Amino acid sequence: MVIISLSYHICRKEQQRTSTWSGGTTTEVAIYPPDAVYSKRNFAWRISTATVEVKQSTFSPLPGIWRLTMVTEGEMLLRHEGYHQAVLKPYEQDSYSGEWTTQSFGKVKDFNLMLTEGNKGELQALFIDEHPQSMLLGPYLTVEQLSPIFEAFYCVDGTIDFSVDGGTAEKLYAGDMLLLSGIDSRQQLQVQLTSDDKQKSSVIQATLFASS
Secondary structure (H helix, E strand, O other): OEEOOOOEEEEOHHHOEEEEEOOEEEEEEEEEOOOOOHHHOOOOEEEEEEEEOOOEEEOOOOOOEEEEEEEEEEOEEEEEOOOOEEEEOOOOEEEEEOOOOEEEEOOEEEEEEEEEOOOEEEEEEEEEOOOOEEEEEOOOOOOOOEEEEEEEEEEOOOEEEEEEOOOOOEEEEOOOEEEEEEEOOOOOEEEEEEEOOOOOEEEEEEEEEEEO
16 A cells, blocks of 8 residues: 555555455455454455356355445346345446345456445446546535545546546556545545546445444
């Protein structure tokens, strides 16, 4: 993780940790607090990507954790026993409890957000072309006990130039993620994203509220 300032971090692809599981591979992109350990379940939130290389798999139970999964390549059916099921095509998402018995069908690549109790988050896909795209972040209407606030921008493909409030642009390559932290809920930030490629680049934005 490269520190740009007190509030900006770039999680470079080559610095992320990849491990194998029974159905493929998973890569931890970021975790909060930074010294949290996934196996100890002592995190507020965790962002990861995964490659599912088998046609069918059963997810490991994760009591006390809420999950959001967005497919980035391929098509997946998620079946939650006793609850709902969802067919996910690229950049469609599903949210569900880690306590549920969940089966997946289909070989895909996906983006995952895990939240422990008391923490909240949401995902959305952005499609960026060579024309600068500006967006406003905040102010945030949150319950008082939810702080700090994070905004994460994960570059799925292509190359992105990213700047905040007209500052110096940072370049994000496929697999990189820029994390904004220390955001005041009353604050409004303007970010600008531009693709370096002739084709549109795909970015996943994660907005995260960690319990204080």
